[in-house]
Amino acid sequence: MTTLFYRLPRLTLLIIFIAIISGIGAILTLGRQEDPTLVERFGYVLTAMPGADAERVEAIVTEPIERRLQQLPEIAEIKSTSRANVSQISIDVREDLTEAEVDDAWTLIRSQVELARAELPSDVRTPIVERVYVGAATMLVSLSWQGEGDPPLAVMARLAEGLEDRLRNLSATEETELFGQPREEVRVVADPEALAAAGLSMTEAARLIGAGDAKAPAGQFRGSGSDIGVEIGGEFDGIARIRAVPLLQRPDGSALRVGDIAEVEKGIENPPTGLAFSDGKRAIFVAAYIQSNNRVDQWALQAEAAVEDFAVNIPGDIKVDITFSQAKYTNERLNGLAQNLLISALIVFAVLFFVMGWRSAIVVGLALPLTVALVLLLFRLFNYPLHQMSVTGLVISLGLLIDNAIVVVDEYDQERAGGRTVLDAIDHSLGKLFGPLFASTLTTALAFAPIALMPGAAGEFIGMIGTSVIFSVVCSFVIAMTVIPAVAGWLDRPRQAVEVKRWWRDGIKIDTVTDGYRWTIGTVLRYPILGVLIGVVPVMAGFMLGGSLPSQFFPQTERDQFQVEITLPPQATIYEGIDAAERAERLLKQRYPQITGIHFAVGEPGPRVYYNAFNNQRGVAGYAAGFVQLRSNNDTRVLVADVQKFLRTEFPEAQVLAIPFEQGPPADAPIAFFIEGNSLETLNRLGNEARSILAETPGITFTQARLQLGAPTLTINADEAATAISGLRLTGLAADLRAELEGVPAGSILEGIEEVPVRVIAPAQRRGELVDLRSKTIGNGAQGAGTPLAALGEVKLDPQTAVIVRLNGQRVNEIYGYTEPYSLPDPIFAEFQSKLEVRGFDLPPGYSLRIGGQAENQADAMADLLTLAVPLILVMVGAVALVFNSFRMSFLIMAIGGMSVGLAFGGVWMFNLPMGFNAIVGALGLLGIAINGSIVVLSLLQGNEAARNDDVIAQREVVVAATRHIVATTLTTMGGFVPIILTGDVFWLPLATAIAGGVAGSALLALYFAPAMYRIMTMKPIYRLFRLLSGKGWTHPARATVAAE
Structure with a gap:
């Protein structure tokens, strides 16, 4: 055979x-793609409650939804953020679930949120459950306004939707997404005083207008011959139809219609909830994501053709531009790796030629x-x-x-x-x-x-x-x-x-070198303690030197892009966010000629151009995030630190981050920890103390506390009796104010397949100044005149909680620490922990501190890796024992594998690299690679009868005969890593140096340490001791067989 x-x-x-x-x-x-596809384990539940402060949102919205979600064992972590008007609950599904089980988990999550919806008050809007796509957009296309004057946002919105449809209909498109998309609406701008004179409030007017939008079916007519659906005519089909809606019927038979007391206009939602800018111009981004396991390069060609065809009929003042294409980075990455593969193959062949x-x-x-x-x-x-x-x-x-x-x-x-x-x-x-x-x-x-x-x-x-x-x-x-x-x-x-x-023909062989090498092997076999030292000394040195290296999870990537985030104070408006984004773009373009593009989103997360770059800052008006495009990868390393310092100087009132993209699973910050407890004031005090110590730690550039107190809130201490005289209760007063300030939904207009909402709201001048609010009249009063709001009670500004963070149902203060770009967070965090001890930072009873950020991710990943590694190592021991029919040989080989880890650490140290997760992965893989040579040598020794009988000459010749393929396999394995080492890729270099260094040292272990240990184990006194300790008596090795051992 x-x-x-x-x-x-x-x-x-x-x-x-x-x-x-x-x-x-x-x-x-x-399929071809730049990075692996990660399962969509992350997501969020977003729920709006207009007019509510953070504590009310927490109690009325966040807590009921959290309570339902905590019933699901599939969820690993629930982190919520409650702020004025909105609740956001971030969800992390357990990592041990398969992709199919994760899909089932999200189905259960939606069901639980739907159950919680029934417990929420009527003024809370429907919760939105969204899974976060973990990955970069395959293509990002911008539609930006280049003309004079205000951009035609309605036209741009329709064009963006048309382009989105084209990209969605391409073969292999997974999903599409719009960023900065303006929302159209029909506003019924009604004067509250005019409504009050007619005996109506804003909410009543909205109810009457909405009642005129007859979209609901009226049942089914079931006759003897056929069944016919019944509808009521009169649904909203335009502005004229809304103007004609009657609000009151006068005694003379005439009607007070909407057009009599209100302006009906169609426009863009104001204020907007989110906007986007491309190189300082108002833009809409269309992002398309490819299905996994498909060829990005081929899909990109189809998408580019679709965009080019679409742009032909676009007005000249609207620019259509492919802002980002993953195909470029995928091709560069795969071509570079293919080149490394070819160079490695040539190196391997050259080694084989000279050796064999x-x-x-x-x-x-x-x-x-x-x-x-x-x-x-x-x-x-x-x-x-x-x-x-x-x-x-x-x-x-x-x-x-x-x-x-x-x-x-x-x-x-x-x-x-x-x-x-x-x-x-x-x-x-x-x-x-x-x-x-x-x-x-x-x-x-x-x-x-x-x-x-x-x-x-x-x-x-x-x-x-x-x-x-x-x-x-x-x-x-x-x-x-x-x-x-x-x-x-x-x-x-x-x-x-x-x-x-x-x-x-036969490979290079120098007799002098061979004779000298034969002598060293013979010497080690005669004095096996020398072979033991040759193996043990470099291994111990490797462990000691490796232990001195700083830790790192995953390094930053080498890319011609970096991220920028600007976070204004909690009370900032969307317009202040717009001003910050535009000013930042202008300043960066003026200062840094290496920048070729700047793209921002305001009030919503920006488009993703890297697989793990996503955030959940939704509903935050004063938040702007984007990415900066540079000419080369090296520009990022040169500029990003200076950009962060410059922007922090220019925006002292804001929290500014300029950071490179990082490899590995997403993390909120390089350094993060949670202080858990109940009292917001205590959490805030403890967070401020810890944050001040963190800010003093060398290497920290910026700190942030997620819990925020002191946001200004307008409080109306209305007298309940006076409010009742005006015809309202306190809840009615709140509803009336909310209707005037935020507007009330009142039906919708269908335009094709698009639904444009109708909103009843007060004029802008009634909503923008505090004096207008104080003079606002409420109700009809006893004589039919409204009562000024100031007459009902005191109107004043009070500090309120701005942001409340909860982790798994427990209030927390989450502290973030950001380090200098390309610095290692591990030693900085260790220094911070030392400072905490020196300062005597102690938590009161009922409060605890939990580590998060990259440290938490790294600990979880190492735990997952070692959990699988331990049983598999035991299987390796059993497999080797079966092959050699000897547990002694099995334990010797596994000891050699363990020693190789120290050699791997030494390889990482030689290149002055951090002990990252990739280095640990390389050391673990080396455990199986490094023992291959020892397995071959020991098996050949076992197969030679004279060598088994403690014949030193025979043992020496067996080792010398095996040396050529040990050297060849060592050199070829190391040669495969030469291109990676020479290119200096910061991501792969720790893994390459760990394996290459360990393999180089494993040759010493196979040719010197393993034979020396074999000699020790087969020496007659030692052999006799083994036999006596095992209770089997002693048999001379000359009469022993491999099977008898």
């Missing part, structure tokens, strides 16, 4: 052909395209896309996937050099190596399995690295056991009894 593929060349060639064609077909059809000779290099090199083709085929079968994680997994595994082929070809050459025929050499080589290579493949796959199986956002982000490596090593094992021996036999040459060594 082992020689089947050699004996049937047509079968082998057919398999090679099928593999190559399948790989080419897969790469042409696989041209013939062996060709045979072993054949494993590269065959394995990659099979891996791509598996990607296609499992519907995995190509993105930076999956392709990087291929780059990582490039040196690994030929290890098995190197060992097989080298062993085959040695068998042929020993005089065996081709068939016997193939049969004997595979028979000897199948077990050890299967064990090494299994351990490598198990080492990367925790990465592939890791749950949650971090697992979804990096999981394809583990999957790619597992696919690669499994496919390489299959190729090495089947195709490679056959090709080695076909390309073999006639062997002579005595041959002159040629370096291009």
Whole structure:
């Protein structure tokens, strides 16, 4: 069976052909995207209650909805923000749920919110449940006004909707979204005093107007011959119809109509709830998102054609521009990784040529395209896309996937050099190596399995690295056991009894070096304590040096964009937010010529141009967020820190952030913690104390407390009796004021498929000045005249709570700390914790502190990773024990794997890198990679009877004979990481240096430490001690067999 593929060349060639064609077909059809797709575990519930302050919103809106949501075990975390007029509840679904289970969880969430809706007062608007798409827009198109005067927002809105329809109808479009979209409405502007003179209030007028909009069906007429639907004519179809609605019927038969006492006009909602700007011009952004596992580049070509065709018929003063296209970044990322893959392949082939000779290099090199083709085929079968994680997994595994082929070809050459025929050499080589290579493949796959199986956002982000490596090593094992021996036999040459060594044919071999190396191995075997020291000393040094490195979750990305956020005080208006965004755009363009574009959204979250860049600042008028486009990636690193300092100087009244985009799962801030308790005043005091200490910590540029007190609120202390004389109760007074200030819905107009709401509201001059509010008349009074509001009681400004934050139903004060761009938050946070202890910061009873931000994300990710790693390591121990039929050998090999982690840490230290999550991932993967050489060496020692019998010369020759493929596999594995190391990619460099450094050290462990430990374990006194301790007595090793051990 082992020689089947050699004996049937047509079968082998057919398999090679099928593999190559399948790989080419897969790469042409696989989906392509820049980053992995994350499951939509995050979302929010947004509920408006116009006119209510933060504490009332918390009690009446937030708490009932939270209570319902807390009944769902599928929810991991509920964080709510209650502010004036609006409640926002952010939801995080548990990370251990699958994508299908997450979908079911959101169905349950909507059901619970609907149940809570029945408990809310009538003046609370319908809650909006929204899942947050975790990912960047595939394409972002802006429609901006370039002409003079006010922009035609209604026209721009219709055009944006038309473009959205075009992009939505493209094949593979997942969803679309509009940013800065103005909302049209029909306003019935009525003078409250005129209404009062007619005996009507604003709410009564709105009710009468809404009653005239007959859209409701009137039932079904069921006759003997047919059933016919019944409708009432008179629904709102235009402004004229609304003007004609009768409000009162006079005694003379005439009617008081809406047009008699009110102005009816159609326009844009004022004030707006959200706006967008592109390079300082009023704009509407149309974002389109592609379905996962599709080719971004092909979809982008369709979308660009659709946008170009759409722009042909657009008025000249409206500019249609593709602001962002993910295809550009995807192509750059994948092309760069493909280039690294090619360079790595060339390096690997060069190493093989110099170490093993041209013939062996060709045979072993054949494993590269065959394995990659099979891996791509598996990607296609499992519907995995190509993105930076999956392709990087291929780059990582490039040196690994030929290890098995190197060992097989080298062993085959040695068998042929020993005089065996081709068939016997193939049969004997595979028979000897199948077990050890299967064990090494299994351990490598198990080492990367925790990465592939890791749950949650971090697992979804990096999981394809583990999957790619597992696919690669499994496919390489299959190729090495089947195709490679056959090709080695076909390309073999006639062997002579005595041959002159040629370096291009047999690989470089320097006798002096070989003799010196043989002497070192012999010395280590005679004095095995030297081999132990050679292994232990660098490992201990690696652990010590690695322990001194600062920690980091994921680094910032190298990108020609960065984020800008401006948060004004809570009482700021949307117009102040607009002024801040326009001024920031103007100042940045004047100061920094490297900026090519600035795009802002005000009053709502901005469009997402990076996969983890999203925020939940909805309904905040004084909030502006956007991104800045630069000429190059390097400009971001140069400018972003200075931009933040400059904007903070120019906007002292605001909280300003200018930060680069970061890799990994989204986090609210680099440093975040929660103080939990009940009293808002105590939470505010504790938060201010902690925040002041945090602000003094070196490296902190800006701090923020989510709990905010002291927002000005206009309080009317109305006398209840006086209010009753005017014909109202206190609730009626509140409703009447709310109707005048905010407006009251009163039906809608259907224009095609668009529904334009109708709102009854007081004139703008009645709503903009405090004196107008004080002089406002209420009710009809005893003589039919209204009562001035000031006569009912005192009208004054009082400080009220602006923002209340709750975490899982408990009030908290969430403190954010922002660091210098590209700095490490871990040492800064450690310094802050030390300052807390020095200052004696203690929490009173009933209050607690919880860590959040990147530290929480990193702790959760490490816990998920280690939870999977521990049982899989135990499986590795059992697998090795079965192959060697020895628990001693199994524990020795796993000890070598553990020692390799210290070598990985040393590799990270040598490049002065932080101990990031990727470095830990690399060290964990190294656990399976580093033991491969030791498995081969120990299996060969076990298979040599003289070596088992403590023959030092035999042990030395076994190790020397195995050295070539150990060195070759080490150099090829390290060579696969050379392009990543040379490019200096901050994201992949820790992983590459960890594995490369560990692999380099693993050769020492395999060639010196493992043989020395084997010698110690087979020395007669030691062996006798093992036998006596086990209660089996003592048998001379010469009469012992492998099975008897």
